[in-house]
Amino acid sequence: MSRPLFLVDALPTEDTYTLDGPEGHHAAAVQRLRAGEELTLGDGRGGTATAVVIAAGRDSLTVSITGRAYARPPDPRLVVVQALAKGDRGELAVQAMTEVGVDEIVPWAAARCVVQWRGDRGERARHRWVATAREAAKQSRRPWLPALGPAGSTRQVVDRVGAAAAGLVLDPESATRISTVDLPTTGEIVLVVGPEGGIAPAELAAFEAAGARPVRLGDTVLRTSTAGVAALAVLAARIGRW
């Protein structure tokens, strides 16, 4: 398997670096990296540095930087508008979508969402999504962390879809297959994944008025936590990323 990835605020500019804080603890005390082992430091914004451990402390590592690389921003960008989901379904969706390479997740407070993100509880729920995306990005060795903002209203996500190079709305009733719809070669592809109860007719109409196309994934009904990752996999293959 490839070298483990640890996230840093900024890539080290010196040749020697001390990885401390929570990431240092994780590397030294949990993963128990030792002198001579290799790792990657990433800033989550495309920058990565390969490094080798010089000395391992209790909760930190001293490493020697052996190389630096800067990944180009992905283009087209894959953005998913993901309806809030109950239980751990939202986090499972964020985790799997991050692994398969989503570039941005826009949480969506859709009309039929059973949960809404309000007040402190909402803030905690959002932080769980952010933390999940961060862990999944590390686990999958991604040089880019997915962007993940606050929950948007239907009006806000409709505007976002309207401004994209392409908007796609997963809709089991659509006759258009996601494997055949035209895709742009640059800009943002925004995919809308509705809640368990489905996208309300007025919401679907608003997305269509903003230029989005309803598309379907096969003939079966997918849970919201499966639909996004399955659709992203098809899109990643179709735009040549996979």
Added chain:
Amino acid sequence: MSRPLFLVDALPTEDTYTLDGPEGHHAAAVQRLRAGEELTLGDGRGGTATAVVIAAGRDSLTVSITGRAYARPPDPRLVVVQALAKGDRGELAVQAMTEVGVDEIVPWAAARCVVQWRGDRGERARHRWVATAREAAKQSRRPWLPALGPAGSTRQVVDRVGAAAAGLVLDPESATRISTVDLPTTGEIVLVVGPEGGIAPAELAAFEAAGARPVRLGDTVLRTSTAGVAALAVLAARIGRW
């Protein structure tokens, strides 16, 4: 959303039918279907009957059959050899793969699996996979239940791969992309998804000797519970099923 699906041992041949047992309980007491509502009965082997509720009891429904349909067996068939996974990762994989349309799941006791299915505990673990596939098939309104046998040894799954029209092994080190590999138009496509610790070199060599091709999914590292569903989505789109 489409009509709820309930599984029966055999499609009713009469025009009136009583749905009882666990499925009747689920329909009458949990989903609370009432007279006039529509549902689907499925035998899990391609046969479905549409029906309308005539009378709802406490734990059963009397329904009138309004139509029957028999789906053709899917071809090519999508078979996944899924390494055993710890915690609920195996069940999550089975759930999501069933939703996206896997036709058969072969549990695989790979060398690097942290868990093995032995004795009563193993039998219980297998039953959880079977129950998960059944629930996911109902939830996603699939006319076919995925086949799901006992855990196979590496020798057994290598033989299975060797007999397939195409064998693909997910391997992050492969230079061949799953979106470009040649696929057959008929017969079985068997996809091998390794354990969290990766497929052992001797296992990979055995699959290759049996004619399988290593393929990769993008540049990131996917968990075993995400890899199968993402790969299946790409394959479903490529064989024209999606």
